[in-house]
Amino acid sequence: MTEYLLLQALNGLIIGLIYALMALGLTLIFSVLKIVNFAHGELYMLGAYFSYYLAKLFGFPPVLAVLSSMIIVFFIGVVIEVLFLRPVYTGAVERKDEYAILITFGLSIFLQNLALFVFGPWTRRSPSFMSGTTSVYSLSISNDRLFVSALAVVFMIATLVIIGRTFMGKGLRAVSQDREAAAIAGINPFKMNLLAFGAGSALAAAGGALIGPIFLIFPTMGAMPVIKSFVIIVLGGMGSIKGCIIASLILGEAESLGSVLFPDLTRGLAYKNAIGLLFLVVVLLVKPTGLFGEKHVRMK
């Protein structure tokens, strides 16, 4: 039983890292643009499909396919920001919050159906990053999962370094804290919006592309992860990067261990998604701003 629990804990960690990538993208977008991107799951799905096709049709090595799909989805994010979200910031839209919800929700439905039309309803699986399994003591885990975890950590560290150490990152953080004051300091907030949405989209794509060899790829594959990303960013505290990463890992572990520790083991897996939501409810009852959140994060 102990070995099984350890294995589940390891699986929880891996899933948590993938959640973290996706939720990090959502947090980045929310922090800078102050909108909740309901189409984030579809950017995750596009990342998975692009990576799959680049590897299958064009023979890209799997890691290169992941990186290329991130770049493609970055530019798709840029186009979405310019075409659909820019009006929120140019004063062309009166009810900004409502517009942002409706436009991203509409995009989500459109992209899901477009994927169904273009890629078909069939499930697919990306080529493996690294075949075989690795055994540590009596634990055996697939190399793919280990490799995916390592890549997820690399992407996360790269994101944190860019946000924390570069001029660009300081610009993004400044806009996220006070858009007007950042503009007074010479920062172009429109450019920061573009970067944040592009980078957030690329992170979602990374999550989808990395999960490709482990789970299945299909047009609605982003529906559940996006809900979990919402749970994570609320749990961690809206706009908090630290909270987002910690909440991702907590959710991954809560789901993974919760399903095997559930009193009725035959139903444990079925309640997996509910465990995360239950955890969120409990945290919000105790700390309404989430684990690391601050009050009053509103669009101006």
Place this chain on the structure above:
Amino acid sequence: MLKVTKLTKRFGGLTALENVSFKVAKNEILGVIGPNGSGKTTLINVINGIHKPDNGDIFFRDKSIGRLSSYQIAKKGIGRTFQVTRIFRRMSVMENMMVPALSISRSGNQEALLHKSLGILTLLKIVHLKDEYGRSLSGGQHKLLELGRVLMLDPDLILLDEPFAGVHPELKADLHDHIRKLHGQGKTFILISHDMHSIFSLSQRLMVLSSGKKIAHGTPEEIKQNEEVIEAYLGN
């Protein structure tokens, strides 16, 4: 250096500024005074692009800036501080100072920018706070940090909105010194303040606003004697 012509700004039915025209010469300190709600802060907000004028225009070094965005105006050399300071509370003092770096240097000469920011912090006597988070500073230190952030852009024209409000007298004297020193280095200022002693002692010229209209301008001595100004402040 700055020319404002027939500037009008309305918010719904309220006219915050009405046909306001004035000029600011290079290396001048222009003080703007007026009762609460007279349009002083709106004037600064329009000059630096937070609000767009409904009528009239603003020329900086003979070029129209009335339709530009705040970040474009900042890059042209106009900096400002706020009445209620707007520092980045979840960033350190040093990080606050480095925010304008993105617009200063594309190549990212970090060493030179660090040196510049340390120099400014030393001048403002807050270099010892460089690693502190913005949220942990006092109100007066916020004012100094905001001024420091403005100086990172090396602006030719600095708009100061109530820089002395809520500031300890010792720090106020420091701020006077900083403004005089920067003026001595060739900077131009538009200064808004309710602190009559400060604004009369620092400004070379004063402009008085009342209900969005310019009611007087002149030297501090002329303004002190102006009956319309006395009436606007004290009523009948």
